[in-house]
Amino acid sequence: MHNTKKLFVKTYGCQMNMYDSDRMIDLLKPLGYRLSDTPDNADMIILNTCHIREKAEHKLYSDIGRLEPYKEAKAENGEYMILAVAGCVAQAEGEEISRRRPSVDMVFGPQSYHKLPEMIAQAYRTLAANGKPAVLDVDFPVESKFDLLPEPNPDHTGSAFLSIQEGCDKFCTFCVVPYTRGSEYSRPVADIIKEAKHLVSLGVKEITLLGQNVTAYHGIGTDGKEWTMGRLLFAIAEIDGLQRIRYTTSHPKDMHDELYAAHRDIPHLMPYLHLPVQSGSDAILRAMNRKHTADDYRRIIEKLRETRSDIALSSDFIVGFPGETDKDFEDTLQLLRDIQYVQAYSFKYSMRPGTPAALIEYQVNEDIKDNRLQVLQELLREQQLAFNISMIGKETTVLLEKDGRHEGQLIGKSPFLQSVYVEAPKRLLGQIVTVIIEGGSQNSLAGRMITQEHIHA
Numbered sequence: 001m002h003n004t005k006k007l008f009v010k011t012y013g014c015q016m017n018m019y020d021s022d023r024m025i026d027l028l029k030p031l032g033y034r035l036s037d038t039p040d041n042a043d044m045i046i047l048n049t050c051h052i053r054e055k056a057e058h059k060l061y062s063d064i065g066r067l068e069p070y071k072e073a074k075a076e077n078g079e080y081m082i083l084a085v086a087g088c089v090a091q092a093e094g095e096e097i098s099r100r101r102p103s104v105d106m107v108f109g110p111q112s113y114h115k116l117p118e119m120i121a122q123a124y125r126t127l128a129a130n131g132k133p134a135v136l137d138v139d140f141p142v143e144s145k146f147d148l149l150p151e152p153n154p155d156h157t158g159s160a161f162l163s164i165q166e167g168c169d170k171f172c173t174f175c176v177v178p179y180t181r182g183s184e185y186s187r188p189v190a191d192i193i194k195e196a197k198h199l200v201s202l203g204v205k206e207i208t209l210l211g212q213n214v215t216a217y218h219g220i221g222t223d224g225k226e227w228t229m230g231r232l233l234f235a236i237a238e239i240d241g242l243q244r245i246r247y248t249t250s251h252p253k254d255m256h257d258e259l260y261a262a263h264r265d266i267p268h269l270m271p272y273l274h275l276p277v278q279s280g281s282d283a284i285l286r287a288m289n290r291k292h293t294a295d296d297y298r299r300i301i302e303k304l305r306e307t308r309s310d311i312a313l314s315s316d317f318i319v320g321f322p323g324e325t326d327k328d329f330e331d332t333l334q335l336l337r338d339i340q341y342v343q344a345y346s347f348k349y350s351m352r353p354g355t356p357a358a359l360i361e362y363q364v365n366e367d368i369k370d371n372r373l374q375v376l377q378e379l380l381r382e383q384q385l386a387f388n389i390s391m392i393g394k395e396t397t398v399l400l401e402k403d404g405r406h407e408g409q410l411i412g413k414s415p416f417l418q419s420v421y422v423e424a425p426k427r428l429l430g431q432i433v434t435v436i437i438e439g440g441s442q443n444s445l446a447g448r449m450i451t452q453e454h455i456h457a
Helices: 015-031 056-076 087-093 095-100 113-130 189-201 229-236 257-265 282-287 294-307 326-339 366-390
Strands: 005-011 033-035 044-049 082-086 106-108 135-137 159-163 206-210 244-248 272-274 312-319 343-348 395-403 409-413 419-423 432-440 444-449
Touching: 005 015, 015 033, 015 044, 015 087, 015 113, 015 159, 015 206, 044 056, 044 087, 056 082, 056 087, 082 087, 082 113, 087 095, 087 106, 095 106, 106 113, 159 189, 189 206, 189 229, 206 229, 229 244, 229 257, 257 294, 282 326, 294 326, 312 326, 312 366, 326 366, 343 366, 366 432, 395 419, 419 432
Parallel strands: 005 033, 005 044, 044 082, 082 106, 106 135, 159 206, 206 244, 272 312, 312 343, 419 444
Antiparallel strands: 395 409, 395 432, 409 419, 432 444
């Protein structure tokens, strides 16, 4: 039996990173590592980084600077702390991280974490030999990192992520994902079904299928042929005990007939879709290399709504992309008015070194970006509030996931991914209950649970 060691993990960014962090924690359990809430006396710290957000590298180096005193304090006591940088910044920066911050012992990309036990052993061997471990692994290995089945996670009551696809071949000009996560890889259907059944056996009611480009899924099916995302959804829907299915993130170019059919025919595929468009201007979409027009996107939404009339939509927007004019921005606002989103993520364009957009000459002034973002977000807030208010008086189901702010209160998610506060006993955590919505605000709803006999098991 290994001695218990403390592990501290900080996860930046996307849901794929959250999934990866969970797998790393599972991998390290057999080595005696147990999760700690604080980094101060940890035996290992993993910073699982994301390259999408602005100032990603700056935040990483700031965090390393804050953690170094803990490492030094351990060393003064004759103990050792492994400081590791994982994820997309690690993939992109590689040796630069080790060079700038010698305190970092391990740097590895998102394709390499399944080799963590081996890397830790290597770090300790090097430490014994010359006192300074340095492990760098930013290759794109051939073997799969997905072989380990997830363990029960008490923080994910009733819902879980399941990664089915990774990487991207789209090469949008603003994005680093193809360079940090590699080309598109889809897991075999049998492996996905096995993991999904395992999650359901742990009490999971809702699974969110993850991928950088999830609708581009093209894994080998149980019949030996390549399956689409739509076909996969039909197979997952047959798993006994699974009551809700979601997926993210999608690309408009990859919407296909089997996927529309899945939205029409699978009752527990939730009526909520995150479908990033980025801009409503055809000129900007071309400059972004998005490979669709604004009207292509409108037609996709129209088809989705014909297929599933109650579907709610979320999206991503970038304002101030190089060359964006007032007319381009107005085209984006018009798209928002046409579609009516229930939620969206919106950002000012920020340069990513190594991406084509960083080389475009006509960069937009920061003040103009700030102003446009405020206008866009105000319209998005109006739409989100209107949708939440429209739910008042309606009956809906809620998956109860965690404690609320007040005693006797739980928070859950509606089919439309809204946070719903409900008075309910703690024993119902992880269960799906029926509620009447009695109040709505910008970011959440308040509901009253219908009597016990109406509760869905």
